[in-house]
Amino acid sequence: MANVPEDLHYSKDHEWIKVEGDVGTIGITDYAQNSLGDVVYVELPKVGDKFEAHESFGSVESVKAVSEIFTPVGGEIIEVNESLQDEAEKVNTDPYGDAWMIRIRMSHPGEVDSLLNAAEYEDFTKAEEE
Amino acid sequence: MSTAPDLKKTPLNAVHRQMGGRMVDFGGWDMPVQYPAGTVEEHLRTRTHAGLFDVSHMGEIDVRGPEAISFINRLVSNDVTKLVDGQAQYSALTTPEGTVVDDLLVYRFGPEHLLLVVNAGTTEKDWDWIKSHHVHEMVELKNVSKDYCQIALQGPDAISILQKLTTTPLEEIKYYHFREGEVDGVASIISRTGYTGEDGFEVYAASEKAEQLWNKILEAGNHTAPDGVLPCGLAARNTLRLEAGMALYGHEINETTTLLEANLGWICKLNKGEFTGREVLAQQKEEGIRRRLVGFEMTERGIARDEQEVLINGESKGYVTSGSPAPFLKKNIGMAYVPVEFSGEGQEIQIDVRGRLVGAKIVKTPFYKREKKQ
Numbered sequence: 001m002a003n004v005p006e007d008l009h010y011s012k013d014h015e016w017i018k019v020e021g022d023v024g025t026i027g028i029t030d031y032a033q034n035s036l037g038d039v040v041y042v043e044l045p046k047v048g049d050k051f052e053a054h055e056s057f058g059s060v061e062s063v064k065a066v067s068e069i070f071t072p073v074g075g076e077i078i079e080v081n082e083s084l085q086d087e088a089e090k091v092n093t094d095p096y097g098d099a100w101m102i103r104i105r106m107s108h109p110g111e112v113d114s115l116l117n118a119a120e121y122e123d124f125t126k127a128e129e130e
Numbered sequence: 131m132s133t134a135p136d137l138k139k140t141p142l143n144a145v146h147r148q149m150g151g152r153m154v155d156f157g158g159w160d161m162p163v164q165y166p167a168g169t170v171e172e173h174l175r176t177r178t179h180a181g182l183f184d185v186s187h188m189g190e191i192d193v194r195g196p197e198a199i200s201f202i203n204r205l206v207s208n209d210v211t212k213l214v215d216g217q218a219q220y221s222a223l224t225t226p227e228g229t230v231v232d233d234l235l236v237y238r239f240g241p242e243h244l245l246l247v248v249n250a251g252t253t254e255k256d257w258d259w260i261k262s263h264h265v266h267e268m269v270e271l272k273n274v275s276k277d278y279c280q281i282a283l284q285g286p287d288a289i290s291i292l293q294k295l296t297t298t299p300l301e302e303i304k305y306y307h308f309r310e311g312e313v314d315g316v317a318s319i320i321s322r323t324g325y326t327g328e329d330g331f332e333v334y335a336a337s338e339k340a341e342q343l344w345n346k347i348l349e350a351g352n353h354t355a356p357d358g359v360l361p362c363g364l365a366a367r368n369t370l371r372l373e374a375g376m377a378l379y380g381h382e383i384n385e386t387t388t389l390l391e392a393n394l395g396w397i398c399k400l401n402k403g404e405f406t407g408r409e410v411l412a413q414q415k416e417e418g419i420r421r422r423l424v425g426f427e428m429t430e431r432g433i434a435r436d437e438q439e440v441l442i443n444g445e446s447k448g449y450v451t452s453g454s455p456a457p458f459l460k461k462n463i464g465m466a467y468v469p470v471e472f473s474g475e476g477q478e479i480q481i482d483v484r485g486r487l488v489g490a491k492i493v494k495t496p497f498y499k500r501e502k503k504q
Contacts, residue, residue, distance in 0.1 A: 037163075038168045038457075040170075041455075063169045064368075
């Protein structure tokens with residue numbers, strides 16, 4: 001069973017966001033890393049890049065497949081997790097911790113309200129498996 | 131996870147699910163792409179110890195009769211008359227244009243008995259193709275794909291694991307040879323062949339014995355130990371064959387690529403007598419090919435994927451047939467068709483990775499070659 005922490009918000013594209021003030025930390029979920037398999041490469045944007053909600057900000061590649069990653073909220077990138085360049089496998093081992101991908105200064109913090117909470121996301125992934 | 135009801139299943143389908151295999155639709159077959167250990171671990175274990183693969187989806191066509199050998203010899207590019215009893219041969223069913231209907235293994239059981247082992251996704255096409263050429267020869271053809279399971283045990287420990295289950299002296303079976311024997315008391319064809327670049331065996335037996343063989347081999351290979359045999363999915367099968375530089379039908383070879391372009395001249399016996407496509411291949415050999423299949427490795431950060439464009443000096447010149455990370459070599463590698471004049475080792479190329487041009491260079495294949503113990 002995939003791990004779904006209570007204190008995060010989730011998108012239907014399988015990203016999570018942790019909100020602190022107007023800054024969101026974003027990564028991909030345990031369910032997403034598990035479906036991808038061994039992650040070998042993560043492509044991330046640059047600090048200063050701006051994205052609208054649901055825009056693709058990079059990609060995650062496993063041995064077998066490439067998957068785009070989408071930001072659940074719009075804003076400006078203020079930090080990217082450079083350590084994933086050399087340790088992409090952390091996405092598999094610690095998707096909610098060490099393998100956070102970007103920090104974004106949200107232009108419309110209200111966008112978070114339209115995301116799923118933990119229980120809703122869990123139901124969503126269960127439905128996807130059926 | 132659910133399955134579409136029309137997907138075909140191998141006799142090991144339930145076992146894959148029990149063992150946590152992630153099932154995907156592979157050319158109409160419900161197959162495990164990986165097990166919980168993951169593709170990288172499955173790949174590495176096969177290189178260092180042993181991996182077990184369900185390849186029961188492959189097709190088998192039985193050919194018997196006084197003209198079995200001469201009939202098949204006119205449909206394939208390699209020379210079937212060179213086979214002796216108990217020997218297997220890599221070959222291709224060719225079109226009149228010298229391109230590839232399918233690649234296959236031809237097993238010779240006797241002077242009047244062959245078994246063709248063909249790809250899963252092309253079994254029906256091959257069967258129709260072969261039947262359409264069967265006019266008046268004294269040959270009996272039978273599609274026996276459903277009767278057989280096929281289990282591949284690959285890796286340096288394959289021989290010692292399988293030997294625990296059979297009295298057939300496996301050391302005596304040479305590469306690309308086979309014997310009929312028993313594995314755990316089950317009548318089997320034990321073939322020293324594989325698709326991983328490792329030593330190993332492919333075992334064919336009655337479909338209803340598949341679970342028994344699978345479980346016994348896992349047990350004999352101590353599969354819960356860190357150095358035991360691991361069940362492997364199709365993703366590892368693909369990365370293993372790619373490292374070993376082996377062609378995959380539908381990728382490196384298909385009905386638009388000729389055998390010579392695909393570096394398969396070694397299975398084109400142009401002097402053996404008439405076979406489908408021989409004239410075109412002979413002409414192409416004489417005039418020279420225009421494009422060639424090459425191996426490449428990425429020199430910049432990025433992973434090439436199937437069907438991406440290859441650029442040389444900024445111009446589109448070819449395409450990637452297979453691209454992937456290579457878990458054992460720890461490089462990103464691939465194969466591609468490029469014009470012959472740019473196909474030399476060391477040639478710098480670029481791959482269009484979703485709009486980003488990433489540097490690569492042409493290298494020798496196979497990328498990986500096991501050390502032969504002697």
